[in-house]
Amino acid sequence: MFEKVLIANRGEIALRVARACRELGVKSVAVYSTADAESAVVRFADEAVQIGPPATSRSYLHIPSLIGAARKTGADALHPGYGFLSEDPYFAEICADEGITFIGPRPDVMEKVGDKATARDLMSKAGLPLLPGTVEPVNTLDEAHDICSEIGFPVIIKAVAGGGGRGMNVVTREEDLAELYQTTRATAQAVFKDSAVYIERYLETSRHTEIQLVCDSHGSGVYFGERDCSVQRRHQKLIEEAPSMHLTEETRREVGEAAVRGALSVGYTGAGTMEFLLDLDGNLAFMEMNARIQVEHPVSEAVTGVDLIQEQIRVAAGEELSVKQEDVPLRGHAIECRINAEDPDRDFAPAAGRLDTYVPPGGPWTRVDSHCYPGWMISPFYDSLIAKLIVWAPNRDAAIDRMQRALSEFEISGRGVKTTIPFHQRILDHPQFRSGDITTDFVEHFMSEEAAAAAG
Amino acid sequence: MTEPKRKPADQELISAVWEEARDLIKRLEGSSVQRFAVEAGDTRIEIERGIPSGIAVGPLQAAAAPSEDGAGAGEPDNRHAITAPLVGTVYRAGQPGADPFVKVGDSVEAGQTVAIVEAMKLMNQVQADIAGKVAEIVVEDGQWVEFEQPLMYLEPPEEAD
Numbered sequence: 001m002f003e004k005v006l007i008a009n010r011g012e013i014a015l016r017v018a019r020a021c022r023e024l025g026v027k028s029v030a031v032y033s034t035a036d037a038e039s040a041v042v043r044f045a046d047e048a049v050q051i052g053p054p055a056t057s058r059s060y061l062h063i064p065s066l067i068g069a070a071r072k073t074g075a076d077a078l079h080p081g082y083g084f085l086s087e088d089p090y091f092a093e094i095c096a097d098e099g100i101t102f103i104g105p106r107p108d109v110m111e112k113v114g115d116k117a118t119a120r121d122l123m124s125k126a127g128l129p130l131l132p133g134t135v136e137p138v139n140t141l142d143e144a145h146d147i148c149s150e151i152g153f154p155v156i157i158k159a160v161a162g163g164g165g166r167g168m169n170v171v172t173r174e175e176d177l178a179e180l181y182q183t184t185r186a187t188a189q190a191v192f193k194d195s196a197v198y199i200e201r202y203l204e205t206s207r208h209t210e211i212q213l214v215c216d217s218h219g220s221g222v223y224f225g226e227r228d229c230s231v232q233r234r235h236q237k238l239i240e241e242a243p244s245m246h247l248t249e250e251t252r253r254e255v256g257e258a259a260v261r262g263a264l265s266v267g268y269t270g271a272g273t274m275e276f277l278l279d280l281d282g283n284l285a286f287m288e289m290n291a292r293i294q295v296e297h298p299v300s301e302a303v304t305g306v307d308l309i310q311e312q313i314r315v316a317a318g319e320e321l322s323v324k325q326e327d328v329p330l331r332g333h334a335i336e337c338r339i340n341a342e343d344p345d346r347d348f349a350p351a352a353g354r355l356d357t358y359v360p361p362g363g364p365w366t367r368v369d370s371h372c373y374p375g376w377m378i379s380p381f382y383d384s385l386i387a388k389l390i391v392w393a394p395n396r397d398a399a400i401d402r403m404q405r406a407l408s409e410f411e412i413s414g415r416g417v418k419t420t421i422p423f424h425q426r427i428l429d430h431p432q433f434r435s436g437d438i439t440t441d442f443v444e445h446f447m448s449e450e451a452a453a454a455a456g
Numbered sequence: 457m458t459e460p461k462r463k464p465a466d467q468e469l470i471s472a473v474w475e476e477a478r479d480l481i482k483r484l485e486g487s488s489v490q491r492f493a494v495e496a497g498d499t500r501i502e503i504e505r506g507i508p509s510g511i512a513v514g515p516l517q518a519a520a521a522p523s524e525d526g527a528g529a530g531e532p533d534n535r536h537a538i539t540a541p542l543v544g545t546v547y548r549a550g551q552p553g554a555d556p557f558v559k560v561g562d563s564v565e566a567g568q569t570v571a572i573v574e575a576m577k578l579m580n581q582v583q584a585d586i587a588g589k590v591a592e593i594v595v596e597d598g599q600w601v602e603f604e605q606p607l608m609y610l611e612p613p614e615e616a617d
Contacts, residue, residue, distance in 0.1 A: 034604065050602040051543050058542075064575035065603065068543035072600035094576075 001317050002026050002077040002101065006070045007041065009081030010060060012371045012385060013295075014041040017079045020309040029073045031066060033059035035379045040371040047073050054381040060084045063091055070100050077101040077316060083383070086292040087114060103316040104270045105291050112266055113289040117160045117198060123274070123286050126262030128255070131277070131285040133200025144181050147199050148174065156202040157181060159188035167191055170202050205439040206277040208232065209244050209284065211259045212300045214271045214308065216315040221264050222323060223256035224300045224308065225330045230438045231427065233348065238420070238443065239427065240296035241335045242303045245396065245436040246278055255284050263289075271297070271312040280439075295338070295388065298369060302334035302392040333396040335403050339370075339410065341384040343418035352378040353416035355386075361409035365392040365402065378417065386412060386419060396436060404428055426450070535591050535609040538584060540601040544575035546582075548597045556597075562590045564610065571595075571607055588612050 004027040007014045014030060018041050021028040030045035035054035042048040049069040052059030059065065061084055070078055078100050080086035086104065089111040095102040104110065113119045121135045132151040137160055138144050148155050148171070157180060159167030167188050169180045181197070189195035208229045215221035226247060231239035243252070259274045271293045276284040297308050306323055315321060343351040354377045360368040370387035372378075378386065391406055393399035404425065412419050427433055430446060540546065548556040548571055558570045564584045571582040588610030595607050 049543060050604060052603045059603075062542070064578055065543040068545075068575045068600070069602075072543065072602075 001319070002313070004029060004046075004073065004075045005077045005079050005103070005313065006031065006066070006073065006075035006100075007045070007079050007081065008060065008066050009079070009084055009086075010036050010039065010041070010371075010382065012369050012388060013081040013293075014039075015044060015371045016369055017081060017309055018045045020307060020313060023307075024310055024313060026313070029069065029075050031060075031069045033381075035377075035381050038376070040373060040376075049073060054379065056084070056381070063094060067094065067098055067100070070095075070098070075100065077103055077313075079103045079313070080292065082292050082295055087290070089114070101316055103312060105268050105272070109267050109269070110291045113268065113272075113291050115160070116158070116162070116288055117196070119289050120198075120286065122266050123262045123289070126265045127258045128262050128274070128286040129258075129284055131200040131203070134198045136198070137196035138181075138199050141178055141181055144177060144199060145174075148177060151199075151201050154202040154204065155199050157184040157197050157199050159184065159192055159194070160196040160198060161192035161194040162188065203277055203279055203285075205441060206279050207244070207246060207438065208237075208275070208440055209247070209278040210273045210275045210294075211256055212271070212273055212294075212297065212308070213256075213260055213263055214311045214315060214321060215260070215263050215268050216321045217269050217318055218320050219264065220321050220324075221260035221268075222321055222325050222328060223260050224304045224306060224328055225256070226252065227296055227299055228438070229296060230440050231433075231443060232440060233443045233447075237296065237338065239335065239337050239424065240299050241333065241396070241399075242299040243330050243333070244278070246282060247284075248282065251282065251284065269315060271308055295385075296336055298367060298388060298390045299334040299336045302365075302367070302390055303330045303332060304328045305331070332392055332394045333399040334390060334392045335399050336388055336390045337403060337407065337424045338385060338420070339387045339389060339412070339424070340420045341378045341386050341417055342420055344420055344423040345418075348420075350380065350384045351416060351418035352380045352384065353414045354378070355412060355414040355417060357411050357413040359409075359411040360387065361389065361406040363402075363406065363409075366406045367391070372412075378414075397434075400428055400434060535611055536586055536588060537606040538570060538582060538608050538610065539604045539606050540573050541580055541582060541603075542573060542575050543603055544573040544578075544580070544601065546595050546597070546599050546601050546607060547572040547574060548593070548595075558590050558593075558608070560590050560593060563613075564588060564590060573601065582607065584610065586610065586612070 005021050006029040007017045008031060018028040028045040030041045030048040031051045032039055032042050032048060033052050033054050049072060051065040051069050052062055078095055085091040089107040092102040092104060092110055093107040117137060120130060124130050124135055134147055154170055154172040157169050162168060169184045171177050171180045184197050185195045188197055209226050211226050212224040213221055225242055226244050227240050227242045228244040229237045229240045263272060273290045273294050275287045277287055278284050293312060301308055306328060311321060341352050342348040355372060355374055358372050358374045367390040368387050372386055389406055391399055391402040393402050407421055407425050410421055558564055564570060566584055566587050568584050569581045570584050573580045573582055591609045591611045593608040595601060
């Protein structure tokens with residue numbers, strides 16, 4: 001096991017990792033920008049190093065300062081958290097060169113799974129289902145026409161190097177194909193410096209379903225069930241739950257096993273997530289793999305009873321996974337609400353400020369992952385996440401009731417501070433949410449429904 | 457940035473690599489390239505651009521200054537801290553064995569190099585941002601420092617007294 005882990009992140013995830021280290025008996029080092037000098041993880045960690053000014057380019061993204069902090073404190077491993085440098089193969093490589101274990105997959109593996117076309121190719125070879133379409137980039141308009149007549153419209157043209165919802169176009173009619181094919185290529189070239197595109201069937205309504213897995217360096221991998229993250233707004237997840245209400249036991253096992261097989265086939269180690277689209281008939285299609293721990297990992301922890309961050313640290317230290325597949329049956333239902341400092345009435349604009357009141361909920365099976373406390377300044381420099389509220393209950397209905405109870409207890413206020421709590425409460429109250437029949441367009445419909453009601 | 461003068465090893469090779477790097481820096485001016493490395497044998501020079509080298513100015517955040525203040529030594533502190541521009545190893549001289557850039561009692565001009573902070577083979581000159589007299593040096597040669605950690609304190613020039 002490691003002696004000392006440097007946490008190259010901030011906010012709730014830095015504290016989450018430091019807590020896991022403490023329980024494992026490993027020393028932790030926090031790094032912080034001048035804006036985060038009073039942060040909870042700085043107080044909690046065994047050591048802390050100030051690495052730069054508030055601007056992330058000179059602090060949390062500044063590799064020489066992070067490496068310097070690790071060298072200064074003698075850390076033998078580095079946990080990147082999520083975001084920032086967590087999926088930067090170059091950073092992982094530098095850590096390796098400096099003799100610091102990067103807690104995540106090897107740089108070459110990270111690079112492979114980070115490339116969408118390569119990842120699709122590798123995972124389809126491992127037996128993961130893909131949407132009808134191409135694995136290889138499409139090079140000519142003729143080729144594009146051939147593919148579309150094979151898979152049928154609507155299709156989506158995507159930039160191989162794309163991401164974050166950019167560089168993709170939906171084509172519903174054959175006559176638009178030529179124009180949109182050229183447009184997507186041009187955009188891809190301009191934005192991502194790579195004009196390569198691929199084409200796949202477009203699903204108008206689907207559910208965002210993802211499989212959590214962890215692989216060790218001894219050739220073992222375990223999947224920890226799936227999460228449904230269909231409650232999202234412009235690709236930002238708001239509510240996540242586990243398990244999905246729309247997977248059969250058989251599909252769960254088949255896809256879980258294929259996901260682990262796919263990850264192991266590329267030499268993947270550490271925690272990772274495979275993202276899928278689930279259509280209304282219950283068919284899954286692989287979209288991409290995230291080579292890091294994710295924000296919503298606690299819902300999987302709640303239904304499996306496994307601390308995923310501890311597993312992640314263990315396998316990075318060369319140990320075997322502490323659990324086998326048969327040790328992780330899914331129990332009950334868990335829901336997570338992301339409480340952000342945003343104003344839903346003003347198009348989710350950031351509403352940061354100092355917290356005068358911060359009283360998190362408590363009670364049975366109620367977990368709050370947060371770095372906040374009364375007096376903490378939600379800084380405009382960073383993301384607006386205040387807290388992740390996670391509840392568990394034996395079934396989904398009881399979990400929704402528990403979440404409502406917990407949300408009603410949560411007190412957060414401060415000058416200029418607005419939160420997404422009321423928005424969550426209204427979503428949870430909605431009969432469609434209660435029914436579980438949620439697709440990724442739910443929030444959009446919900447908001448226009450509310451707008452119409454307010455206008456009428 | 458100055459030439460890294462570490463081990464006596466192969467000064468010629470180092471100079472060659474450094475020349476190459478310098479040339480690259482010039483050619484990359486105005487481009488969006490942020491970092492690059494030049495390598496030959498065991499020598500590797502890595503450059504990250506967009507970091508204003510040197511001067512760290514301004515009042516220190518309370519949390520940034522681990523030493524000093526303490527048990528209220530009555531006199532108002534008019535000394536000016538020169539702080540580390542980034543995390544790294546501080547060197548008080550341009551090369552091992554050379555005279556330090558400054559000693560206590562020296563007068564310095566604004567813009568004068570007073571130390572170097574090395575981070576991943578990147579030499580960052582620390583320059584005095586005001587003129588003054590070196591009153592105290594609070595770091596050892598080769599010590600690791602944090603961002604904005606005080607390296608030394610300057611007293612304002614005489615006439616300000």
